[in-house]
Structure formats: C-alpha cells, structure tokens
Amino acid sequence: MATLAKDTLTETPDAVVVRFAGDSGDGMQLTGGQFTLSTALAGNDLATFPDFPAEIRAPQGTLFGVSAFQINFGSREINTAGDAPDVLVAMNPAALKVNLPSLKPGGLVIIDTGEFSKRNLDKAKYDVSPLEDDTLAKWDVLAFDISALTIEAVKPFGLGNKDALRSKNMWTLGLALWMFDRERAPIEDWLKSKFKSKPEIADANIAALNAGHAYGETAELAGPIQQMSMPAVESAPGLYRTITGAEAISLGLVAGAQLAELPMFFGGYPITPASAILHHLARLKEFGVTTFQAEDEIAAICAAIGASYAGQLGVTSSSGPGIALKGEAMGLAIMTELPLVIVNSQRGGPSTGLPTKTEQSDLYQAIYGRNGDAPMPVVSCSAPGDAFECAIEACRIATQYMTPVMLLTDGYIANAAEPWKVPDPETFEPFPAKFLEEKNGEQLLPYKRDGKGARPWIKPGTEGLMHRIGGIEKAVDTGHIDYAPDNHQAMTDARVNKVLGVEVPDQEVTLGETSGKLALVGWGSTFGPIKRAVHNARAKGLDVSHIHVRHIWPLPGNLGELLKGYDTILVPEMNTGQFKTVLRDQFLVNAQPLTKTSGQPFTIAELESAIEGALS
Amino acid sequence: MNAPVKFETTLKDWETDQEVRWCPGCGDYAILKAVQRTLPQLGCDPKNTVFISGIGCSSRFPYYMESYGFHTIHGRAPAVATGVKLANPDLDVWLVTGDGDGLSIGGNHMMHVLRRNVNMQIMLFNNEIYGLTKGQASPTSREGTKSPSTPIGSYDRPANPCSFALGAGARFIGRGFDVSKNLPDVLKAAHGHQGAAFIEIFQNCIVYNKDVFEDFAAPKGAGDRQLWLEHDKPMLFGDPKTGFDKGIALDRENLALKVVDVVDGDWEAADVLVHDATNRSLAHLLIEMPFGPFPMALGVIYDDPAPTFEAAVVEERAKSAAGKEANLAKLLAKGQTWTVDAAEGHPTD
Numbered sequence: 001m002a003t004l005a006k007d008t009l010t011e012t013p014d015a016v017v018v019r020f021a022g023d024s025g026d027g028m029q030l031t032g033g034q035f036t037l038s039t040a041l042a043g044n045d046l047a048t049f050p051d052f053p054a055e056i057r058a059p060q061g062t063l064f065g066v067s068a069f070q071i072n073f074g075s076r077e078i079n080t081a082g083d084a085p086d087v088l089v090a091m092n093p094a095a096l097k098v099n100l101p102s103l104k105p106g107g108l109v110i111i112d113t114g115e116f117s118k119r120n121l122d123k124a125k126y127d128v129s130p131l132e133d134d135t136l137a138k139w140d141v142l143a144f145d146i147s148a149l150t151i152e153a154v155k156p157f158g159l160g161n162k163d164a165l166r167s168k169n170m171w172t173l174g175l176a177l178w179m180f181d182r183e184r185a186p187i188e189d190w191l192k193s194k195f196k197s198k199p200e201i202a203d204a205n206i207a208a209l210n211a212g213h214a215y216g217e218t219a220e221l222a223g224p225i226q227q228m229s230m231p232a233v234e235s236a237p238g239l240y241r242t243i244t245g246a247e248a249i250s251l252g253l254v255a256g257a258q259l260a261e262l263p264m265f266f267g268g269y270p271i272t273p274a275s276a277i278l279h280h281l282a283r284l285k286e287f288g289v290t291t292f293q294a295e296d297e298i299a300a301i302c303a304a305i306g307a308s309y310a311g312q313l314g315v316t317s318s319s320g321p322g323i324a325l326k327g328e329a330m331g332l333a334i335m336t337e338l339p340l341v342i343v344n345s346q347r348g349g350p351s352t353g354l355p356t357k358t359e360q361s362d363l364y365q366a367i368y369g370r371n372g373d374a375p376m377p378v379v380s381c382s383a384p385g386d387a388f389e390c391a392i393e394a395c396r397i398a399t400q401y402m403t404p405v406m407l408l409t410d411g412y413i414a415n416a417a418e419p420w421k422v423p424d425p426e427t428f429e430p431f432p433a434k435f436l437e438e439k440n441g442e443q444l445l446p447y448k449r450d451g452k453g454a455r456p457w458i459k460p461g462t463e464g465l466m467h468r469i470g471g472i473e474k475a476v477d478t479g480h481i482d483y484a485p486d487n488h489q490a491m492t493d494a495r496v497n498k499v500l501g502v503e504v505p506d507q508e509v510t511l512g513e514t515s516g517k518l519a520l521v522g523w524g525s526t527f528g529p530i531k532r533a534v535h536n537a538r539a540k541g542l543d544v545s546h547i548h549v550r551h552i553w554p555l556p557g558n559l560g561e562l563l564k565g566y567d568t569i570l571v572p573e574m575n576t577g578q579f580k581t582v583l584r585d586q587f588l589v590n591a592q593p594l595t596k597t598s599g600q601p602f603t604i605a606e607l608e609s610a611i612e613g614a615l616s
Numbered sequence: 617m618n619a620p621v622k623f624e625t626t627l628k629d630w631e632t633d634q635e636v637r638w639c640p641g642c643g644d645y646a647i648l649k650a651v652q653r654t655l656p657q658l659g660c661d662p663k664n665t666v667f668i669s670g671i672g673c674s675s676r677f678p679y680y681m682e683s684y685g686f687h688t689i690h691g692r693a694p695a696v697a698t699g700v701k702l703a704n705p706d707l708d709v710w711l712v713t714g715d716g717d718g719l720s721i722g723g724n725h726m727m728h729v730l731r732r733n734v735n736m737q738i739m740l741f742n743n744e745i746y747g748l749t750k751g752q753a754s755p756t757s758r759e760g761t762k763s764p765s766t767p768i769g770s771y772d773r774p775a776n777p778c779s780f781a782l783g784a785g786a787r788f789i790g791r792g793f794d795v796s797k798n799l800p801d802v803l804k805a806a807h808g809h810q811g812a813a814f815i816e817i818f819q820n821c822i823v824y825n826k827d828v829f830e831d832f833a834a835p836k837g838a839g840d841r842q843l844w845l846e847h848d849k850p851m852l853f854g855d856p857k858t859g860f861d862k863g864i865a866l867d868r869e870n871l872a873l874k875v876v877d878v879v880d881g882d883w884e885a886a887d888v889l890v891h892d893a894t895n896r897s898l899a900h901l902l903i904e905m906p907f908g909p910f911p912m913a914l915g916v917i918y919d920d921p922a923p924t925f926e927a928a929v930v931e932e933r934a935k936s937a938a939g940k941e942a943n944l945a946k947l948l949a950k951g952q953t954w955t956v957d958a959a960e961g962h963p964t965d
C-alpha cells in the first residue's frame with residue numbers, strides 16, 4: 001500500500017499497518033489496545049500483534065526492553081497483523097533500532113527526539129544519531145520532541161516531570177487518532193473510568209491526548225503527514241466487540257460448562273502466556289466457576305481431576321513446560337475416563353524456551369506426549385474469536401465421551417485481538433452431562449460403555465454406587481484391578497476406539513477448490529497468514545487452496561481423501577514439521593513441510609513466495 | 617470431619633469383595649481393621665465417604681473400603697483430594713499415603729494441603745521404607761538403613777513426618793501405630809477435627825523393614841516407652857500395673873522437656889506437665905522428643921482448629937458473585953460494543 005506521506009499517497013488504501021514501539025515502561029501496549037478499540041469502533045476489520053519483552057522490568061532504553069504493538073486494519077477482511085508496518089512510531093532510539101528494519105520502504109516513521117540523548121543512543125548502540133546521518137533516508141520522517149510537548153500539555157495539572165512523561169503514550173495516541181480521523185470520546189471515557197480515583201491523572205492524560213490530536217492538525221499544514229479516513233469494512237449485521245484469545249477461551253469455557261449444565265473447576269498455576277485465562281475466570285464466579293491457584297502444575301491438573309471425579313467440569317491450563325509436568329496426570333484422567341479440558345497456550349520451546357514468543361511446537365506433545373497408549377482428543381484454535389467455539393467444543397467432547405481433551409492455542413492467539421461478532425447463547429446446542437443414579441446391571445458396572453464408548457459418570461455421594469477407580473488397569477465393565485493380558489488388550493482397544501470415534505465434522509476447504517495443483521494445509525494460528533496468502537495467490541490466478549484443520553485428533557474422516565485430490569500438499573507451521581508428519585503417517589500422503597521457528601508468525605509474503613515456489 | 621447424620625453400619629459393611637493383597641503379616645491389615653471398626657462408631661455413611669490414595673503399599677487401601685475410592689498417582693493424592701473437597705465439601709475424605717508417597721514425591725502437595733487446611737483426615741503409614749518397589753530406603757529411613765539402593769547403609773538424614781506437618785501449618789497432629797488398641801481413638805479425634813488432620817501411623821513392613829518400631833511398639837515394656845497424650849491430662853507413663861512412675865516436665869533452663877520420676881502418683885509434686893493439645897510450642901517439643909532418653913509421644917499431640925480452606929473458597933466465591941447476575945448473553949457482550957446494521961453492513965455506533 002501507499003504510505004501516508006503526502007507526496008506518495010494517491011488514494012486511500014484498503015488496509016494500513018501501524019506499529020507503536022517504545023520502552024517497556026512507555027505504555028505501548030495500552031496505546032495499542034486503545035487504538036485497537038477506536039479502530040473497531042470505526043468499523044474497520046483488524047488484527048493485532050503485541051510483541052513485548054520477556055523481562056518484567058527490562059532496564060530502560062535498552063534494545064531488549066523494547067515493547068511493540070502492531071495493528072493491521074482496513075476496509076476489507078483482515079487476516080493477520082500485517083507483514084511490514086506502513087507507519088512506525090518510535091518512542092526512543094532502541095525502539096527505532098529494533099523496529100526500523102521491518103518498516104516498509106517509503107513508510108512513515110514518527111520519532112520522539114526528546115529521548116535521543118547521548119545516553120539513550122549509547123544504550124541503543126548507535127554511534128551516530130540516526131537523526132543526523134542517512135539511516136532514515138529510505139523513509140518519511142516526522143521527528144519532534146514528543147516528550148517536551150507532553151510536559152507542556154500537562155503543565156496545568158502540576159505533575160512532576162516524571163509523572164508528566166507518563167502521558168507521552170496518550171499524546172502519541174492522540175496524534176494517531178487524528179491521523180486516522182478517529183473519535184476521542186471513547187478513549188476519554190476509558191481514561192476517566194481507569195483513573196476514577198485520581199481524576200487529576202485522568203485529566204492530564206486527556207489533555208495529552210488532545211494535545212497530540214491538535215498537533216496533527218498543525219503538522220498537516222506544515223509537515224509530511226496528512227489525515228486519512230478508512231471506510232468501514234462490510235460485515236455481517238449484528239453486535240460486535242473486540243476479543244483476545246485468552247478472553248475468548250475463558251468465555252468459551254464458561255459457555256461450555258453452562259451447556260453441559262455443570263459447575264466448572266479451574267486449576268491453574270502461573271505461567272506465561274497462559275495465566276490470563278486464570279485471571280479472567282477468577283472474576284466469573286457468578287457462573288458457578290471455582291478457580292484454584294495450585295502449588296504447582298501437577299496439583300493444578302490433579303485438583304481438576306478430583307473435581308471432575310466429584311461431578312464438576314474440571315479444567316486446567318498451562319503452556320508447554322507446565323503441560324509436560326501434567327503428563328502423568330493426563331494419563332490418570334485417560335485411565336479413569338473422567339472429563340477434563342486441558343488448555344495449552346503454546347510458546348517457543350523446548351524447556352523454558354521463549355516464554356513470550358509464539359510457536360506451534362507442542363503438537364506431538366498434545367497427540368502423543370504421554371506414557372503408554374494414551375489417546376486424547378485434540379482441538380486447535382485458529383484465531384481469538386474461533387477460540388470461543390473451540391473451547392465449547394472441547395467441553396462437549398470431554399463430557400460426552402468421558403475423556404480429557406487438549407485445547408491448543410498459542411501465545412499469539414492469546415494476546416492478539418480481533419473484532420468478534422457476539423454470539424447469541426440461545427443458538428448454542430446444549431449437551432447436558434448425565435450422572436448415573438442407580439446400578440446399570442445386576443451389580444454396578446463403572447466401566448460399562450455406552451454407544452459412544454463412554455463409561456458412566458458416577459458422583460461420590462450417590463446412594464448405592466460406591467466403587468473404586470484408579471490408574472491401574474481396569475477390568476472390562478467392573479473396573480476392578482485386572483492385569484490379565486486379554487483384558488489389557490480389550491481396554492487399550494476400548495480407549496483408542498472411543499477417542500477415534502469422537503464425532504468430528506467433515507473437513508471443508510477453507511478457500512479454493514476440493515482438488516487442484518496445490519493445497520496449503522494449516523492448523524492453529526497460521527490460519528490468518530495462510531488464508532490471506534492463498535487469497536492473494538488466487539487473485540493472481542494461481543491454482544492453490546487453503547485447508548484449515550481444527551480437529552487435530554481425531555482428524556476429520558474425509559481429510560485423507562480430500563488431500564489426495566491435490567498434486568502438492570504444503571504444510572506451513574511454526575515448528576519443525578510436526579503436523580506434516582502426522583498427515584503423512586495417517587494418510588500416506590506426500591505432505592511437504594514449510595516451517596518457521598523464529599518465535600514470530602508467518603508473514604503473508606513468506607507464504608506467497610512459498611506458493612509461487614511450489615507451483616513453479 | 618463429622619458426617620451431619622449418624623449412619624448405622626457395621627464393620628462388615630465397610631469390607632469390599634476384593635482380595636486384600638498385602639503381604640501376610642503386614643501392619644496394613646491391622647490399620648484397615650482399625651479404620652473399618654472406627655467408621656461405624658463414628659456413624660459415617662459409606663456413600664459420602666471417599667478414600668483417596670497415591671501409590672505404594674498403603675495406597676491400595678481404598679480398594680478394601682466399601683465406600684467411594686480413588687487410587688491416584690504417586691504423591692498427588694492431596695491435590696486430587698483438594699479438588700474433590702472443593703467440588704463437594706460435604707464429602708468425608710480420608711487420604712491414605714505413605715512415607716515415600718507423602719513425604720518424598722508428594723512432599724510439596726502434603727505441605728500445601730496442610731497449610732491450606734483442607735478438611736480431611738490424612739493417614740500417613742510410616743514404615744520407613746519403600747515397600748512396593750522392593751525395599752529401598754525412604755525419606756524416613758533411619759541413618760544406616762541397609763537397602764538395595766543403600767547397600768552399606770543410608771546416609772541421608774531422615775525426615776520427621778510430624779515435624780514436617782507442624783512446620784507446614786497443620787492444625788491437628790496425631791500419632792499411633794498399626795496394632796495399637798488406641799489407634800481408633802486417634803482416628804476419631806482426627807475425624808472430629810475440622811480441617812486437615814494429620815495422623816502418622818507407624819506401620820510394620822515385615823518384608824523389607826521388619827520390626828523397626830519394636831523398640832517402642834513391642835507390648836513388653838510398652839508402658840515405659842509410650843507416652844499416650846490426652847488433652848488436659850498429665851503426661852505420665854511407666855508400667856501401668858505398678859502405676860505410672862514417670863512423667864514429662866519442662867526443663868525451663870534449656871527450654872526443653874525432661875523425664876521426671878513420680879513418687880506415689882504425686883505428679884503435681886514432680887511438676888509433670890498437663891497436656892494442652894492447643895499449644896503449638898508444646899506440640900513441637902513433644903514431636904521432637906528423641907526416642908530413647910524419652911518415650912515415643914503418641915495420641916493426639918496437637919488439635920487447634922482453624923477455618924477450613926473449602927469454607928474460605930465457598931465464601932470467596934459467594935462474595936465475588938454477590939450482586940452479579942449469571943447472564944451469559946450479557947457476559948459475552950461485555951465491554952465496548954458496536955452494531956452493524958442489516959441494511960448497510962456498516963457500524964452505527
């Protein structure tokens with residue numbers, strides 16, 4: 001797209017990518033979040049990518065302390081947070097250094113010169129100030145002293161310099177709101193409610209916001225930027241809000257428990273990037289939710305298993321390393337055939353890996369990562385809004401089939417926001433859980449299976465149904481301890497077949513044809529970039545289709561046949577080729593890997609060039 | 617904990633049809649019988665009773681109790697039991713664990729179930745050895761214990777389960793041994809206690825650690841080696857036939873306990889202490905009393921109830937939910953929203 005610079009902008013583009021970057025103390029995530037809200041309210045489609053440092057309080061001004069928030073918004077469908085920014089806001093030298101390489105050639109960079117002191121330049125490892133040499137020659141530059149302008153704007157409120165400078169992000173937001181012709185009122189409301197108890201801080205921030213906005217008008221007259229107004233996107237009628245993946249999972253779990261007509265028990269332990277789910281659910285107690293912050297990951301899942309045993313919907317959540325710790329307990333839930341939802345917000349691994357960066361490298365762990373033949377359904381979320389439906393689906397499978405279910409999401413989905421059409425709960429299909437109330441045979445048979453292969457759920461406290469369960473192999477039907485060879489064979493088969501028999505909708509082609517030269521087969525958060533890349537390639541007349549798989553285990557029954565209709569199958573994923581291996585194994589198809597493990601999502605350009613490569 | 621209604625059962629009602637698989641002569645049998653004898657006396661209802669265990673010989677226990685039972689995984693029973701109690705606080709939960717299960721692999725969970733004070737009875741069968749895995753030294757094995765993993769004797773210092781429990785914040789600590797006739801009384805006191813009740817039960821593993829507790833558990837001379845504590849009663853011991861001739865007094869200078877002689881039953885003259893089960897410092901001194909110079913402290917060592925975890929969770933949930941409506945549609949539409957009109961496909965606000 002064209003930049004916003006006056007001399008090059010010929011027409012309003014259909015999408016713009018803006019990145020706010022600053023020190024982690026500069027409040028860039030807040031700026032981005034509020035800009036997102038204003039974008040949504042303006043009716044644009046959008047996708048965001050918060051990119052923050054792993055350190056809680058990285059030393060100020062350093063390269064590793066840079067925090068950024070990218071948003072892609074437009075008057076058309078938006079699938080990703082955008083490859084390269086059209087506009088970069090750099091609040092200090094380090095932010096400029098880290099983010100400049102990704103700025104589109106000819107793009108606009110807005111710089112706070114107030115932070116370009118010798119000291120900060122040193123910290124950012126600039127020998128010469130980039131404002132003084134030709135570092136910025138490729139781009140349009142709007143450099144001015146935002147710090148001083150902010151201090152000036154909030155002067156009437158009598159804040160010290162340090163406090164005054166905290167409003168810098170609101171000044172910048174004001175400028176951004178002006179650039180895209182946005183309303184300031186919703187942000188003002190938000191500031192007033194955020195600083196309800198400190199009205200002077202709210203007023204100072206509002207003054208900064210207004211000053212930034214006013215500056216835009218003046219700069220337009222004199223400087224390189226001009227205002228643009230992005231038309232709203234065509235979208236289905238209805239009520240909308242923005243939602244992050246972590247929120248959507250929490251809401252989906254609440255909805256799932258309600259549809260199963262069960263109270264929910266959530267056992268968690270703090271871990272990045274999964275903790276947000278625990279935090280959300282801790283505030284939803286009125287929905288019959290109990291949250292329990294356990295002493296460790298193992299206790300978190302074990303307590304959830306205990307709660308499921310006692311008749312609630314047990315849920316636990318973590319990220320890769322924590323999921324590894326839960327492995328043995330997952331086996332217990334599989335053996336005792338109790339419902340359980342396990343959410344994995346994947347991050348870069350192995351070991352501690354990259355806690356704040358995204359990856360899809362826990363797929364093997366989800367499908368296979370337990371001792372013994374321990375089958376478990378796996379559902380994966382593609383985007384924040386989709387996570388809501390996937391969470392309901394996980395609750396449905398868990399309670400209907402008496403099994404633990406792994407729900408895969410990742411750090412990108414957890415933190416990213418998108419507009420979400422608020423669903424009407426009336427339209428959800430309930431799946432009430434049933435408990436055994438009386439003996440299901442002459443004697444009680446805790447492992448007698450129904451047509452779906454599920455055993456009955458028996459709550460302690462039920463008259464006359466006392467029985468014992470545990471992790472030792474169970475006898476068919478009676479559930480007594482039984483090590484006999486034939487019995488273990490029969491029970492292993494029963495567990496495997498139950499999971500393979502989970503009803504999964506047939507696979508549809510997400511975009512394109514049911515056969516052809518090339519299919520890009522994806523799962524999880526690669527959904528957005530793959531869809532956009534395939535869309536672009538098809539617009540150029542290329543024969544390529546997109547197949548996005550939500551049900552990772554069991555796989556949709558028709559997937560194998562569908563895949564055989566394409567000459568080439570390319571599987572883009574943020575790991576070293578795990579889903580590719582599963583597809584090869586399950587369907588004996590020649591699935592080809594397209595892998596990326598940089599901790600960053602695929603760019604559309606990367607995928608487009610892979611498509612062109614595969615078709616040439 | 618107390619079942620709200622007394623329920624009529626006999627010992628037989630608590631027996632299952634499962635073949636008991638402990639080694640013949642194992643102390644576990646006596647404990648099983650003691651529990652099966654105690655539950656009818658407490659008026660427990662099998663349908664509301666849940667036995668939860670980890671892994672090890674002791675953890676087979678639930679299979680032999682005609683109640684609800686959950687044989688979980690190694691060390692994790694306290695965590696599973698916590699989930700059970702939070703999901704249904706009305707259930708009467710008994711946890712069965714051992715020295716390896718409860719203090720080694722599951723030590724962390726044991727600490728937290730105690731400090732949180734989840735209302736349940738925790739029976740730790742201490743046989744000072746790993747039985748099920750064929751006799752390795754455990755965290756309570758005495759220094760010098762010869763075992764397959766410590767062929768010339770163990771050299772790590774043993775843990776004292778009751779000290780651990782007290783340090784973790786337990787509000788009830790009882791101690792007994794497998795064949796002791798007083799064990800049911802300790803179990804009853806534990807059951808009556810609201811909160812996590814920790815009971816260390818010395819248990820004879822006749823295969824891998826035979827008779828390690830004989831020094832104080834043997835019937836002969838038991839009076840001199842066992843101090844059975846009762847709240848509000850003087851701490852006396854000795855040969856019961858000749859009358860208690862020894863007592864425990866406070867060595868004020870050293871802030872320790874000492875054994876004193878009691879002449880003609882006049883314990884007051886000998887300054888013998890009266891047991892106060894609510895006194896945590898006293899509990900500490902009794903638990904740490906070295907056996908040999910002192911008798912083994914048994915019975916209810918500490919009993920000072922505090923509000924339970926599940927009560928706090930229920931209260932917090934109610935507080936947090938107060939005045940809020942569980943309306944899913946409203947929850948989904950929370951925050952700043954906008955509407956797209958059917959006519960235009962464009963937002964209106």
Ligand code: SF4
Pocket residue numbers: 637638639641642643644673674743747748820821822823824
């Ligand atoms: S090994 Fe020891 S503790 Fe285990 S059943 Fe045999 S005697 Fe009892």
